[in-house]
Amino acid sequence: MPTMNMIQALNSAMDVMMQRDDNVVVFGEDVGYFGGVFRVTAGLQKKYGQTRVFDTPIAEGGILGTAIGMGAYGLRPVVEVQFADYIYPAFDQLVSEAARLRYRSAGEFWAPLVVRTPCGGGIFGGQTHSQSPEGIFTHVCGLKTVMPSNPYDAKGLLIAAIEDDDPVVFFEPKRLYNGPFDGHHDRPLKAWSSHPTSDVPEGHYRIELGKASIVRPGNDVTVLCYGTMVHVCLAAAEEAGIDAEIIDLRTLLPVDVDTIEASVKRTGRCVIVHEATRTGGYGAELSAIVQEHCFWHLQAPIERVTGWDTPYPHALEWEYFPGPARVTAALKRAMEVA
Amino acid sequence: MSKKMKKPESLRLHVPEPKSRPGHSSDFGEMHLSPAGAIPRPAADAAESKLRELPYGLIRVLDDAGQACGEWAPALPTETLLKGLRAMMLTRAFDERMMRAQRQGKTSFYMKCTGEEAVAVAQAMALHPDDMLFPSYRQQGLLIARDWPILDMMCQLYSNSADRLKGRQLPVMYSVREVGFFSISGNLGTQFPQAVGWAMASAIKNDTRIAASWIGDGTTAESDFHHAMTFATVYRAPVILNVVNNQWAISSFQGIAGGESATFAARAIGYGMPGLRVDGNDFLAVYAATQWAAERARTNHGPTMIELYTYRAAPHSTSDDPNAYRPSDEAAHWPLGDPILRLKQHLIASGIWSDEQHAALQKEVEDQVKVAGREAERIGTLGSANPDPSTLFEDVFKDLPVHLRRQRDEMLGA
Numbered sequence: 092m093p094t095m096n097m098i099q100a101l102n103s104a105m106d107v108m109m110q111r112d113d114n115v116v117v118f119g120e121d122v123g124y125f126g127g128v129f130r131v132t133a134g135l136q137k138k139y140g141q142t143r144v145f146d147t148p149i150a151e152g153g154i155l156g157t158a159i160g161m162g163a164y165g166l167r168p169v170v171e172v173q174f175a176d177y178i179y180p181a182f183d184q185l186v187s188e189a190a191r192l193r194y195r196s197a198g199e200f201w202a203p204l205v206v207r208t209p210c211g212g213g214i215f216g217g218q219t220h221s222q223s224p225e226g227i228f229t230h231v232c233g234l235k236t237v238m239p240s241n242p243y244d245a246k247g248l249l250i251a252a253i254e255d256d257d258p259v260v261f262f263e264p265k266r267l268y269n270g271p272f273d274g275h276h277d278r279p280l281k282a283w284s285s286h287p288t289s290d291v292p293e294g295h296y297r298i299e300l301g302k303a304s305i306v307r308p309g310n311d312v313t314v315l316c317y318g319t320m321v322h323v324c325l326a327a328a329e330e331a332g333i334d335a336e337i338i339d340l341r342t343l344l345p346v347d348v349d350t351i352e353a354s355v356k357r358t359g360r361c362v363i364v365h366e367a368t369r370t371g372g373y374g375a376e377l378s379a380i381v382q383e384h385c386f387w388h389l390q391a392p393i394e395r396v397t398g399w400d401t402p403y404p405h406a407l408e409w410e411y412f413p414g415p416a417r418v419t420a421a422l423k424r425a426m427e428v429a
Numbered sequence: 430m431s432k433k434m435k436k437p438e439s440l441r442l443h444v445p446e447p448k449s450r451p452g453h454s455s456d457f458g459e460m461h462l463s464p465a466g467a468i469p470r471p472a473a474d475a476a477e478s479k480l481r482e483l484p485y486g487l488i489r490v491l492d493d494a495g496q497a498c499g500e501w502a503p504a505l506p507t508e509t510l511l512k513g514l515r516a517m518m519l520t521r522a523f524d525e526r527m528m529r530a531q532r533q534g535k536t537s538f539y540m541k542c543t544g545e546e547a548v549a550v551a552q553a554m555a556l557h558p559d560d561m562l563f564p565s566y567r568q569q570g571l572l573i574a575r576d577w578p579i580l581d582m583m584c585q586l587y588s589n590s591a592d593r594l595k596g597r598q599l600p601v602m603y604s605v606r607e608v609g610f611f612s613i614s615g616n617l618g619t620q621f622p623q624a625v626g627w628a629m630a631s632a633i634k635n636d637t638r639i640a641a642s643w644i645g646d647g648t649t650a651e652s653d654f655h656h657a658m659t660f661a662t663v664y665r666a667p668v669i670l671n672v673v674n675n676q677w678a679i680s681s682f683q684g685i686a687g688g689e690s691a692t693f694a695a696r697a698i699g700y701g702m703p704g705l706r707v708d709g710n711d712f713l714a715v716y717a718a719t720q721w722a723a724e725r726a727r728t729n730h731g732p733t734m735i736e737l738y739t740y741r742a743a744p745h746s747t748s749d750d751p752n753a754y755r756p757s758d759e760a761a762h763w764p765l766g767d768p769i770l771r772l773k774q775h776l777i778a779s780g781i782w783s784d785e786q787h788a789a790l791q792k793e794v795e796d797q798v799k800v801a802g803r804e805a806e807r808i809g810t811l812g813s814a815n816p817d818p819s820t821l822f823e824d825v826f827k828d829l830p831v832h833l834r835r836q837r838d839e840m841l842g843a
Contacts, residue, residue, distance in 0.1 A: 116633060142633045148663060153622050153656030160563070160626025160640075163611065166633070168626075180652070187616045188623070194824045196604040196612035197594045201827070233825050256827040301830065345830035 095291040096283040097268045100242035101131050101207070104249035105169060107295050109139050112167060115253060117144045119154060119171030119207075128173055129209060129268055151177055155184035155206070159192065162202035162258075169253055175210035175262060176222045189258040190233030203256045205249070210238070211319050211366050212403050213266035213276065213412055221403035223318070223367035228260045229344045229376065235300055236343040238262040240321040241271070241288035244341055247298030255300060264318040264366075272319055273326035274414035303347035305354070309336035312360035312425050315351060315377050317341060320364045320413065327418035333426060335362075343373055351377070352384040359390035360425045364418055369397040391428035394421040445684030451752060455762035462764060465492035466499025470717070473724040477703050484694035484704035487738060490713035495774035503717040507781050513554055513712055514776065516574040517546035517769050519794040523569070523579055524743070526798045527586055531600075531747045535810035536586050538600045542567045544742030544760060547712045547768035548643075548673055550574045555719035556641060556669075561631075563611045563624035563642035566601050567673065567741075575608040580801040588816075589809035595823070596816040618648040621657035621670060625732075628668035629660070632729075639726040641669040641719075647678025647686045649693055658734070662700045665731035669722045672734065673709065675741035680754040694736035702732055709739030710768040713775070738765070 095103060108115045117135055119127070123146040126133030136144035147154050151172050158168040172178045178185075185206070193201040212221030228236045235257055239245035245263070252259040266272045270281045283289040307325055311334040316324045321339045328335035336354050340346060355361045361381050363374040374395045381393055396413045404411050448456040468486045471479060490502045524541040531539040542549065549570030553562070562571050572582060581593065585603055588596035594604060604612035611627075614620060624642030631638050648654060649672055661668050672693045676683050683693075697704025703725070707718040715737060722733035742760035744751050751757075776782030808814060822829060822837040829837070837843075 148656075148659050150652075150656050150659060152652055153660050156619065156622025156653060156656055157626030157629060157660050160623035160628070161630040161633075162626075163623065164561075164627045164630035164634075166630045183616060184619060184622070184653075188614060188619050192612060193827070195594070195598055195602070195614075196606075197597060198824045199593075199604050199606040200612050235826075345832060348831060 092290045092292055094284045094289045095242045096270070096289065097242045097245050097263070098129060098131050100246040100291045101249055101263065102133060102135070103291065103293065104246040104253070105132065105135060106138070108250060108253045109135065109143065111295065114166045115143070115169060116161065116166050117169045118147050120147055120149055120173045122146060122171050127171060129265065131207070131263070132171065151181035152184055155181040155189065158204045159184060159189050159202045162204045163192070163200045167253055168204045170204065170206055172206055172208040174220050175208040175224055176219045178206070178208055178224065185228070185234065185258070185260070186231050190231050193257070194233060201256060202258050205252045205259045205261050207249070207261045207263060209265035210262040211264040211266055212408060213272060213319065215405060215408060216403070217405040218402040223262070223365065223398070225262055225343055226367055226371065226373035229373055233258070234344065235259045236262070237300060237341065238264065238318040238343060239341060240264070240267065240318055240339050241286065242283055242291050243288040244298055244304070246291055247296050248300065248341060250295060251297040251300050254297065259300070262318065266319050271322045274323040274412065275326065276409055298341070300342045301345040301347055302342065303350040304339045304341055305336060305350070306339045307335065307337040309334040309358070311335060311358060312362060312422060313338060313351070313354040313358045314362045314364060315340060316364040317343065318366065320366055323413070323415055324364055324418055327415040327422060330415060331419040331422045333422045335422060346380070348380060348384065351380060355381050355385040356388040359388050361389070362394040362396065362418070362421045362425050364396045364413060366398050366413060368400045369395060370400050372397055391425045394425050396421045445682070445689050447682035447684065447755065449756050449759070451754065451756060453756055455756045455759040457762060457764050460764060463487040463489060465489040466502070468499065468501065470500035470721070473721050474728060474730050477701055480703045481698050484692055484698060484706055484736070487706050487708055488714050488718055489708040489711055490717060491711045491771050491775055495771065495778035497713055497775065501714060501717040503713055503720060505713070505716065509554065510772065510776060513550055514769070514772050515790060515794065516550040516570060517712070517772070518790060519579070519797065520546045520550065520570040520573045521769065522794045522798045523573065523582070526802055527583070528747065530586070530802070535806065536588070536600050537811055538747055539586065540566055540601050540746045541743035542569060544763070544767065545673060545675055545709065545739050546570050547715050547772070548709050548737045548739060551712045551715035552641065552671065552719045555716045556723055557638070559609060559638050560723070561609045561611065561624070561627050561638060561640045563620040563627070563640060564613060565617070565620065565643045565645060565648070566613055566615065567645070568643050569601065569603070572603060572605060572608065572610055575610070577605055577608050577610070578801070579798065580804055583801055583805035584808060587805055587808070587810045589805070589814040590816055591808045592816065595820045618644050618651035618653035621653045622660060624670070625657045625661045625666045625668050628666040629664050632664070632667055637727065639667040639669070639723060641671060643671045643673055645678055646672060646674040646676070646683040646688060646693055647681060649696065650686045658696070658700045658702060661732035662702050665729065667726035667729070668732045669719065669726060670732060670734045672736045673739060674736050675739050677741045677745070677751070677755065679745045679749060692736060694734060697734040702734055704734045704736065706736045706738060708765050709737035710765040710771060712768055712772045740765070
């Protein structure tokens with residue numbers, strides 16, 4: 092099997108789908124000739140032509156608005172919003188239109204589109220190139236929200252998202268594009284090539300939306316995480332010497348309640364980790380789910396480790412980023428209560 | 430250097446005001462109207478650079494005597510004219526009845542298009558039946574011109590058990606895929622770039638169908654307008670982008686949207702798109718302009734923006750009282766008259782219609798509305814025949830996810 096980093100895996104997913112389905116089109120800012128600022132669409136225009144892969148004006152609302160019209164026509168648009176921080180101009184089209192079109196037309200029209208968008212920090216992007224706004228979208232009924240943590244999942248999830256008949260917001264943790272990142276920013280970079288998930292089949296395969304993955308089975312405490320934080324949590328559990336069960340949610344909506352419930356009921360402890368800000372964040376929903384389903388099994392308060400409730404800073408990036416030290420501390424707190 | 434420095438001028442904020450407010454006499458005095466027949470009709474494939482005077486003119490075909498004048502006069506067969514007249518009259522009769530039904534408590538909300546019937550009806554007729562329509566909430570005439578049953582529309586207005594939209598949408602927010610009528614949003618202007626996207630898809634697939642969309646003068650201020658105009662021009666999308674300038678966006682006159690300084694059609698110039706400005710109460714002019722734009726789109730010459738210059742004779746909606754912000758007799762003073770009366774005058778002047786026939790047709794459409802109305806009320810008015818509660822959870826997603834299944838079971842007490 093070829094070894095792929097996350098960029099190549101995502102590119103392969105679009106390639107496979109464009110090959111299989113003439114209705115798949117790819118567009119966004121700089122995605123055509125240039126192949127995207129992160130190179131995720133590299134080579135696709137050359138292979139599939141300008142009418143299926145093209146550059147757009149700098150207008151995220153226009154990208155989403157036209158994508159919805161194309162979806163209503165019968166195409167499957169896969170659009171790129173260059174940074175998740177730039178998705179807000181498209182908010183009305185996503186929330187009021189794409190998400191509700193099927194419902195308001197009682198199934199007459201729908202928008203089978205995917206919005207790919209790089210998210211997260213750790214690249215010195217400052218407040219406008221580092222955000223993780225997934226919790227804003229999980230709050231919207233009618234949208235599916237996905238965030239992969241490795242190349243194998245990224246490809247399988249993106250294929251499933253493209254094949255899905257509902258709109259999917261697909262967050263790509265940009266810090267993971269070129270290698271697994273465990274939060275130890277002061278250590279040498281690792282490449283995907285030495286990671287098992289970089290074995291990515293060239294052809295078509297799907298990872299069903301709404302299914303979590305247990306990336307580290309364990310007995311002491313359940314860790315709920317996704318995206319970059321999966322690797323941070325793996326490192327933290329290792330460093331804390333705690334037998335944590337680490338669940339990579341992969342799809343945030345619909346979320347895999349059954350996997351969460353089974354694990355927390357067994358471990359009796361739960362730590363929730365995400366990079367996004369804390370208040371009203373997706374972790375709050377996870378916390379509510381755990382207490383609704385597992386309250387009588389809990390042996391300790393649910394812990395949350397998140398980005399601080401501030402804009403993402405530039406110079407103080409590593410003070411902001413919820414790295415292994417903070418996760419380790421939370422794991423220990425969760426284990427302290429007998 | 431002079432010893433006395435000139436005192437700098439104090440800055441003043443300009444807030445546009447309409448010519449007349451309640452209590453004043455209606456005043457459309459300064460309106461510049463091109464005479465009927467005065468504007469030349471360029472070839473539909475003319476270069477945009479040759480079309481830049483059109484946005485400041487006003488394409489009119491019918492003169493004050495009801496004669497069709499000039500190069501824009503479409504040579505339409507009598508049956509087309511009579512179908513257009515009937516569709517406009519049926520639309521108005523439908524509006525009257527549904528407005529009353531709302532007042533009688535049979536539904537929560539209604540919006541009439543009185544005075545603007547020619548816009549939707551003539552445009553629907555000038556397009557092909559399979560062209561895709563992305564309307565706003567005041568183009569019910571599109572459905573009526575496409576012969577969609579008014580009973581079905583009434584069931585939507587009553588959110589009853591026969592409502593195809595399962596009682597989910599505010600009245601008038603129709604969706605009829607069968608006749609190419611896109612689901613109406615209610616969030617203003619969102620359909621404009623969507624129509625462009627649909628048209629781009631049609632071009633990507635080498636289809637032959639084009640798209641058309643409608644917004645009001647007020648909505649041109651939304652970013653969606655700019656997105657639609659930009660994307661349509663960039664990709665030369667086969668789409669007609671209509672701005673229905675009915676002078677009023679609820680209580681804000683068109684000057685608040687920027688209509689004081691330039692026409693809305695003139696917005697097109699900056700995008701390099703043809704902009705036609707048309708007498709929206711002139712069935713023939715609306716038909717001809719739409720036909721021109723459609724021909725241009727069908728032959729890969731790209732999009733056209735059409736400003737339909739008209740007047741909203743009705744309140745914005747059943748929740749609105751226009752007497753609070755404009756003279757109550759303003760509609761009667763609208764210099765471009767009434768679209769139904771003007772087409773009637775033309776047909777009579779052409780010797781193919783009479784007052785007697787018109788009165789008979791009026792009764793016919795009123796009877797049609799009455800019969801459909803009785804049937805719709807028999808099925809149910811708002812609240813009397815609600816859809817099955819379990820349908821509340823359908824269509825959020827294609828398939829029901831676990832969390833919605835659990836919520837549905839909770840609601841149903843399962």
